[in-house]
Amino acid sequence: MIRGIRGAITVEENDSHLILEATSKLLKDMIKKNNINPERVAQVIMTVTDDLDATFPAKALRAIEGWTYVPVMCMREIPVPNSLEKCIRVMMTVETDVSQEKIQHVYLEGAISLRPDLASK
Template sequence: MKVRGIRGATTVSADTSEDIFTATKELIEEIIRLNDIEVDDVASVLLTLTPDLSAAFPARAVRSLPGWQWVPLMCAQEIGVPDALPRSIRVLLHVNTDKKQEELVHAYLGEAVQLRPDLAKD
């Protein structure tokens, strides 16, 4: 079994605690669904927000999922690259799995589809 990374991103319409919570939860649930992830297989999760988002920690949404309160979570701010996609939340899950890299399904929701159109699913 190896530790693999699963990526995802989403956007919010406003810098509110509710929007950040809802969008983060939707993103994590989609990654779980797409990859059939069991919480016990998750080593850690890194969550980032663009500098224009500061109303809430996205980790709060992840901890709200059953069993996820024990998963190590870290929030950080993305670097402020000019012309980068605004109001973005990104995630990197480190998962113990027997799947190959190409078998993992990354999730890009909302306007974040433009970040990786090659990986975004219909």
């Protein structure tokens, strides 16, 4: 079965080091909580809000051992008025036998407000 695993995190400012550090933290948490093997990942899509342009968050994934060949793409989030600022979102498309309700989506820092119902799982 193919499933999507969501994650999001916020940063305090538009700084390349902070963006990569936060993205790495988010990705590692998603990988650990869902026992993800990169060989079973079809793609990773990352979005950032308009106020984050200091670096590509995909660099954080490339720094994780074993993830060299996983396709990853960075995009801009839709700039909805009054939406959460300085936010990095991730969608991993993975092959898994885990049921949809058992997938562990990860929301950290200010991004908990996006899905508090899932962040507390």
